[in-house]
Amino acid sequence: MRIDLSYAPKLNLSNYKDVNKTTDVIDYKTGQVLRSSVGMLVNYANLNEVRDRTREDDINLLANYSKELGKSSINVLGGFQYLTNYFNSISAYRQVNNFQQFEEINAYDPTGMTNGGYSNEWALMSYFGRLNYAYASKYLFEANIRYDGSSRFANGYKWGLFPSFSAAWRFSSEGFISNLSWLNNGKLRASWGELGNQSGLGSNYPFALNVATNQYTVFGGVLNPGYAPVNFALNNITWESTRMLDFGIDLGFLNGKVDLTFDWYKKDTRDILLNIAIPGVMGYANSPKQNAGSVENIGWDLSISHNNTFGDFNYRITGILSDVQNKITNLGGLAPQVNGVHVKKVGDPIDALYGYVADGYFSSFAEARAHTVAQWGKLQGGDIRYIDQLTVDTDGDGKPDAGDAKMTGDDRVVLGNPIPRYSFSLDLFGSYKGFDLAVFVQGVGKRDGYISGWLAYPFSNASTLLVQHLDRWNEANPNPNAAYPRLSINQHSNNTQASSFWQVSAAYMRLKNLQVGYTFPKTWFEKKGISGLRIYANGNNLFTMSKMPIGMDPESPESVQNSYPLIATYTFGVEVKF
């Protein structure tokens, strides 16, 4: 029996000071001050100071009890945690300073000064217990239970009970298998469990219907206080929960030369807290949190490793392959939530790529102008043509059978899945006498990326154009397979719509790391006080196979603006041990 009690207080103080200064504009020829820093635009000299204080107290109590009874072993663990958090912030702001070398509040003009301050709190309490039972190291069983309480839910909804169970059978220890010489280890595993989550709340008091005291009104030119509840809150919201079912097998062959692990799992997250609109007649404009959504993940992981030795030659190979399929199964009745080129929609992966379906280029000015579907702006040859989806039901059978001859939000469809499928890696290591070699390869078998910004649209926001943009449609060479639409100085809104045109495959394979080394025999320098000497050459990101445009990293297949391109690094080194 062992009991641990710990108390960990934490105090975090952060100070921010944001000073904006102004400077004179001087005519470089005459030295004359054209615009004085203390004249016009005086408000631009300002100072904002913020002091934040966080206090967190963490109390933990843990009791552990173990017992062996013949072939059975039992381990029981019980625990308790109480976590409280208090946050306080105050801020002060002033503007206009004619003596800008002094960066203190008092150096600024008090006219127009502002200040602010607020505090908030949260607390979490958890009870948890674990029971392990093993019989002859063959039959293994574990049960967990958690009882979590959060201050972010109203009384009556604070607590969630989350159990989990797992069992394993080490069948390789059974008599009828233990004499198989090629099988050293074999274990079947199964588990089911549930866990709570409250991270999506955004506020510390999402259940509380408060009176806002800032609903000011002006009467006779004078500020009058106004008090009203502004944001509706549902007090019956509670924990999101995730249920996970897992089956696995571990196998070891040939005296540990080959190991294999495989897992299949299904994860259901339910009661996800979403912001859902409420009827306007209730008198609130907000969309309060409700337990509504659910998401499903089904996947598997496979890992195989092998190592062996032939004389002076050692090697080890580890391969990992995994897949997951993600799907939103319930959005609480919400319409698809579109955010840029992404959508959250029932039946599709979270943040699936969403947009219009491109249908090649208009082959000529005349064809573009004769197009009967209204797209965006005045069309020319080399602009992207889109498919007008069937959205109108003309024969009344409840199924849309005609387009509406204009591109609208209804013509968008799910285009692709940005969540990687078939992720793999291969880790190789070999050594022969003093030489060693390590190779690491990783990749993704299936994933959709999307390009935008200056990488996709030449001259976007007055930017430049890239060499790949040369392969564009133009009247002299109206190539229907050109990689880019016609160039235009103003970004043509028709061609920058979220569409399948800009979707790319983000599948890739990359030689992430390669290292070659040589360790000198110890006998060479033993007497000089050196115990080891190794030289090596190392390279990162050496080689990538992918269909992404030049300059884009398939590991982050969407954001291309303001980011450094991936760099390859080469290192040569000497390791000396004394």
Added chain:
Amino acid sequence: MKSLKYVTLMMLVLLTACDDAIERYPLDVPNSETFYKNEIEIQGGVNACYSFLVAGNNGYLTPEYSWDALADVVFIRGGGFAQNMLMSVTDYKDGYFRSLWLSMYQGISRCNLMLEKIETVKDKLQAEKVNQFQGEVYFLRGYYYLRLINMFGDVVYLNKTVKSVSEGKQVTRTPKADILQKIYADFDKSAELLANSTIKTSGRVTWGAAMSFKARAALQNNDWATAATAAKAVIDSKKYSLMPKYETLFTEAILNSAGNTEQILTQGHLVTANNATTFAQFTSARSVAGGYTTIVPTQNMMDSYLCTDGLDISKSPIYDKTQPYKNRDPRMKYSFVLPGDMWNGFVYETRKDKPTTLNSAGASVKNLDSYNTTEFTSFTGYLVRKYYDFKYATKLTQCENPFMLCRYAEVLLTYAEAKIELNQIDNDCIDAINLVRGRSDVNMPAIATGLSQMEMRRIVRSERKVELWNENLRYQDLLRWKRAEVVLKRPIFGRPVLGDFSLYPAVTFDEYGDPVYDETNYVPHPSTDYRILIRTNFNKDKDYLWPIPETELNLNPGLGQNTGW
């Protein structure tokens, strides 16, 4: 094993204490369950009921500047919603519909909450306080419902707060005519409760506001007798009179002066109240740093101003195409900045062939308002003067000037129109119009006696258009007169880019005094510089009512959709 007992005991102690230990409530605001218990809290609650008077704070289409852009008299460059409405291409998913719906129901819900709360603490308050509080709240509820039925027709009528989402999803619509009666009842109750109130602070509801809005509600719903009676009560009360000068009526000095006898309900604005406006930004000339010049009067409006002889520009002998702003109803020059006016220290002119202009010292300087300088100068060649104040030229987005929501001139014209529609064209009726026309700095000729009902109708309608320009009544007027299907089929024009009217044929006017343009003669002749800003396309089978907003319909399909949407 002894220690195990202690642990168990400790756990039990912790378990029993647990709920309190993880209770946390906001540290800076009260909870609505326990609020509204005394006079100060109730007063603040009543004040908060005013929050949505100027609602739909969505870009520039707030009622103050300008709901009239939904009609033919104001143009907003980049005002997508107004333009789409005029072209009848908006669909029911447009967020603006729900924005207005939500604002009105927020206001209504606050009113209902306050009526309930006042009832619970009534005994602890002085009787006159209770009357004042209830009087203001009843008015505001009527006001919000009036805007709802005007736009959406039949709407959900609630006189108590909705407590749960499921309750909110089961409500149904009440016929507009029934709600109108309830609106009258709210205005009547407000008038009764405020009849003896001594509070006259600008912005607070008074007896006069309640009666004036009752008259407006009746007029907007073609209930002439009620409109005439309510307006007459305001007139006979002698509480209000016209200010002598239209020119200064919309200035902050007059709006804030105690001697202002014309304003009936005014909306105040302060930066500290978070309701300062960006009026100056949208209406400033390009010569004002940061000015957008997006909200401008239309040529259609300009042409609607009569000449000083009381005739329209197609008939008046004193109208001169080469000096089109001369000899016109002076309200034109009080409301707008016209080409040639001195404005912001420059002679104002947008013509493309005027890259320079004169400053106040008479020197030739670059013309910042010329099309030559920026294509985003006024699209119509005119600027808004009404309510514009150079005080805000350096803080364009922090305008604190108040706007009138109702003034006595409207009541007079309401009375006149109702009497004309009742065909009771007596001296009272004619006097009401002449009072407005004869304001000392307007001084338009008195109207002739013995005119037909139709002639009087034309006069009162064009008087409303001119006197109340950009006061958020024109759109509703066109809808209730069923004139939208005619007027909002005509193109909305700006001034010719070169400003030369003598190159174009004369404007004609229809039987209601609205200008008609012979487009085939205007546009290609002699160049294409006669600016068509919007080709309106009002759909009479659909656009007389707004749609029930998408989200509301999704949450409660039982609401049903308005015809055509």
